[in-house]
Amino acid sequence: MVTLKQLAKELGVSISTVSKALNNSEEIGEDTVRRVKELAELYNYKPNKVALSLKNNKTKTIGVIIPNILNRILAKVLFGIETEAAKHGYNIITCISNESLEKEKQSLQLLANGSVDGFILSVAEETQINNEIEHFKKTISQGLPIVMFDRVAHDVMCDKVIVDDFDAMYNATKSLLKEKRKNIVFISNINDLSVGKLRERGYNKAILEHGVQEPLVLKIKRKKDDHQKKIKSFLKKNRTVDAVIAADSSSGVIALNTAINLGLKVPKEFSVIAFASKSDSNHTIPKLTTIRQHAKEIGVSAAQMLIARMQNLPASADVKTKIVKTSIVKNKSTL
Amino acid sequence: MVTLKQLAKELGVSISTVSKALNNSEEIGEDTVRRVKELAELYNYKPNKVALSLKNNKTKTIGVIIPNILNRILAKVLFGIETEAAKHGYNIITCISNESLEKEKQSLQLLANGSVDGFILSVAEETQINNEIEHFKKTISQGLPIVMFDRVAHDVMCDKVIVDDFDAMYNATKSLLKEKRKNIVFISNINDLSVGKLRERGYNKAILEHGVQEPLVLKIKRKKDDHQKKIKSFLKKNRTVDAVIAADSSSGVIALNTAINLGLKVPKEFSVIAFASKSDSNHTIPKLTTIRQHAKEIGVSAAQMLIARMQNLPASADVKTKIVKTSIVKNKSTL
DNA sequence: CTGAAAGCGCTAACAG
DNA sequence: CTGTTAGCGCTTTCAG
Numbered sequence: 001m002v003t004l005k006q007l008a009k010e011l012g013v014s015i016s017t018v019s020k021a022l023n024n025s026e027e028i029g030e031d032t033v034r035r036v037k038e039l040a041e042l043y044n045y046k047p048n049k050v051a052l053s054l055k056n057n058k059t060k061t062i063g064v065i066i067p068n069i070l071n072r073i074l075a076k077v078l079f080g081i082e083t084e085a086a087k088h089g090y091n092i093i094t095c096i097s098n099e100s101l102e103k104e105k106q107s108l109q110l111l112a113n114g115s116v117d118g119f120i121l122s123v124a125e126e127t128q129i130n131n132e133i134e135h136f137k138k139t140i141s142q143g144l145p146i147v148m149f150d151r152v153a154h155d156v157m158c159d160k161v162i163v164d165d166f167d168a169m170y171n172a173t174k175s176l177l178k179e180k181r182k183n184i185v186f187i188s189n190i191n192d193l194s195v196g197k198l199r200e201r202g203y204n205k206a207i208l209e210h211g212v213q214e215p216l217v218l219k220i221k222r223k224k225d226d227h228q229k230k231i232k233s234f235l236k237k238n239r240t241v242d243a244v245i246a247a248d249s250s251s252g253v254i255a256l257n258t259a260i261n262l263g264l265k266v267p268k269e270f271s272v273i274a275f276a277s278k279s280d281s282n283h284t285i286p287k288l289t290t291i292r293q294h295a296k297e298i299g300v301s302a303a304q305m306l307i308a309r310m311q312n313l314p315a316s317a318d319v320k321t322k323i324v325k326t327s328i329v330k331n332k333s334t335l
Numbered sequence: 336m337v338t339l340k341q342l343a344k345e346l347g348v349s350i351s352t353v354s355k356a357l358n359n360s361e362e363i364g365e366d367t368v369r370r371v372k373e374l375a376e377l378y379n380y381k382p383n384k385v386a387l388s389l390k391n392n393k394t395k396t397i398g399v400i401i402p403n404i405l406n407r408i409l410a411k412v413l414f415g416i417e418t419e420a421a422k423h424g425y426n427i428i429t430c431i432s433n434e435s436l437e438k439e440k441q442s443l444q445l446l447a448n449g450s451v452d453g454f455i456l457s458v459a460e461e462t463q464i465n466n467e468i469e470h471f472k473k474t475i476s477q478g479l480p481i482v483m484f485d486r487v488a489h490d491v492m493c494d495k496v497i498v499d500d501f502d503a504m505y506n507a508t509k510s511l512l513k514e515k516r517k518n519i520v521f522i523s524n525i526n527d528l529s530v531g532k533l534r535e536r537g538y539n540k541a542i543l544e545h546g547v548q549e550p551l552v553l554k555i556k557r558k559k560d561d562h563q564k565k566i567k568s569f570l571k572k573n574r575t576v577d578a579v580i581a582a583d584s585s586s587g588v589i590a591l592n593t594a595i596n597l598g599l600k601v602p603k604e605f606s607v608i609a610f611a612s613k614s615d616s617n618h619t620i621p622k623l624t625t626i627r628q629h630a631k632e633i634g635v636s637a638a639q640m641l642i643a644r645m646q647n648l649p650a651s652a653d654v655k656t657k658i659v660k661t662s663i664v665k666n667k668s669t670l
Numbered sequence: 671c672t673g674a675a676a677g678c679g680c681t682a683a684c685a686g
Numbered sequence: 687c688t689g690t691t692a693g694c695g696c697t698t699t700c701a702g
Contacts, residue, residue, distance in 0.1 A: 001449060003679060014689045019681060029687055046448040050394065051679035053385045054694050069410045079404050082431045091450065094429045096417045113381040114336060115426065227617055253618050261620045282562055283588050283618045285596045338695060349673045354697060364671055386695035389678050
């Protein structure tokens with residue numbers, strides 16, 4: 001990489017002259033400016049980012065900590081973050097906590113050494129189970145703003161972007177009740193997560209209000225359980241079940257395919273709705289009716305909130321929570 | 336963030352003393368070392384990463400450019416890269432080219448200003464179609480090493496990590512032929528990509544060698560085509576087709592579900608094999624027989640190769656290509 | 671054993 | 687209009 005120093009030497013002028021010329025300072029003579037710019041062009045000069053960061057005491061870099069990059073929603077949010085960040089000239093450093101509290105702490109620690117100007121993160125499963133929040137508070141008190149999305153720690157004072165999980169599930173369940181479904185089961189493989197719990201509560205509320213059936217819940221343990229087997233044996237044992245509402249896409253897809261496999265007519269005698277993305281809905285015939293999360297928008301919003309905060313305010317003070325509404329995309333797995 | 340300066344001031348010693356004490360230099364007295372370390376601990380001192388980068392002229396950061404984070408394989412590779420990088424104390428800056436040549440160029444340019452010590456990337460679709468490679472060469476000539484994975488530009492001299500796409504598809508096709516399948520169709524939605532073409536060639540070779548049928552290929556246009564419709568109408572029109580081999584997971588899952596939907600018995604009278612991951616195989620009943628790519632391992636290898644190169648060698652010289660072999664996981668969609 | 675000083679690449683206040 | 691200087695935070699050589 002060429003430096004100002006080298007350009008200055010070759011041009012026989014001082015470093016600051018070169019710097020000013022490249023920054024279009026009014027102080028420098030037209031002629032000099034031209035000569036400098038030509039040489040800079042020739043050598044493909046780019047200001048050294050690290051030097052600038054040191055000078056300005058900001059890196060124009062956002063730290064993103066994601067629990068699991070294989071989760072489609074989280075990946076999509078990351079996409080949104082990256083897109084919006086790039087638009088504003090920010091880079092993103094990505095760490096994957098792999099749902100581990102320890103790795104999450106480390107990543108936060110490691111990047112809080114001047115590598116980034118702020119964080120966007122979704123809380124790891126282990127962190128939520130243990131209800132740990134000290135590391136977040138510490139980071140914020142060091143002056144580094146945090147924006148949390150999707151899985152958030154409510155007791156931490158920071159900006160948040162969340163989904164209307166409760167309402168979405170409440171409404172979706174009600175739509176199944178309107179179809180006259182009499183025995184709706186809620187299936188979830190994310191019951192340890194805050195969002196999973198909210199979704200279950202939304203389901204419960206709708207069922208209890210309606211008063212025709214008791215809540216019926218099937219919880220899958222990711223990693224441990226054989227997803228297909230668990231759902232198949234459940235549906236076999238509970239022949240009166242006539243609808244599934246799934247908190248995650250896999251449970252939805254598998255439930256629908258299993259129902260078909262068991263000879264049930266979908267949607268005539270059996271309905272399925274799931275939190276899922278468009279490509280998931282292609283994995284069943286008929287196509288799955290889905291609750292869409294607009295994950296990219298979540299990422300975009302999170303990035304916007306963080307950038308705004310980094311440019312203006314202290315890390316805590318007047319924090320906001322933005323709710324990105326879900327929408328239901330009706331396909332042929334419901335009436 | 337506390338700095339050496341502040342610690343020095345508070346302790347009434349010089350900056351260099353503090354620095355040395357923290358780095359366990361033999362030069363400094365035991366007592367001083369202890370005092371310094373205690374205060375550093377108290378204030379949670381962390382050496383400023385940016386200052387170190389400037390000093391050492393290396394950032395301990397890897398630039399990763401990925402065409403599409405929603406692609407499961409690419410996301411998994413990213414996971415592998417991040418894991419291995421973290422192990423060696425490297426951070427990763429992620430850019431998403433979104434399959435665009437322009438964005439890929441920009442990202443490369445932008446990060447080549449001292450932000451990263453090297454790159455790991457998979458070539459964007461548009462780049463492969465236009466067969467552009469100048470931007471890669473330029474980056475390498477600037478002294479920044481590149482490791483390419485999966486979709487690589489063969490004419491660029493750099494380290495590469497690839498998959499045995501051709502062989503994998505050749506062998507998988509042969510296994511279908513051994514099942515006495517008489518009319519095997521190759522379905523792909525990635526035909527513009529280098530890997531997609533390799534897979535098609537592997538299929539072709541196996542079919543032509545066997546000599547019983549002509550190659551039969553169905554190409555899906557991502558974005559444009561309705562994936563389900565396209566496959567359904569194809570299978571309806573080609574009733575003699577008795578096996579599908581898919582270059583991508585969606586085509587595999589949809590083909591299998593469609594076959595079932597059309598009343599075909601899988602695997603008795605119809606087989607399906609697809610390049611796909613474990614979770615995809617759960618999206619069909621019976622479970623899909625898959626060609627697995629070991630994507631995480633690809634990421635790990637790529638990171639290892641880059642780190643080795645950054646520590647030792649010039650950016651070009653003695654480049655290596657590593658092939659990460661696929662493996663077939665037999666499930667119940669084949670005999 | 672401790673400190674002063676230089677330098678990584680850059681900007682900007684201040685002198686000339 | 688151009689140059690000198692200081693300083694961002696750190697390490698390291700060289701003096702003391």
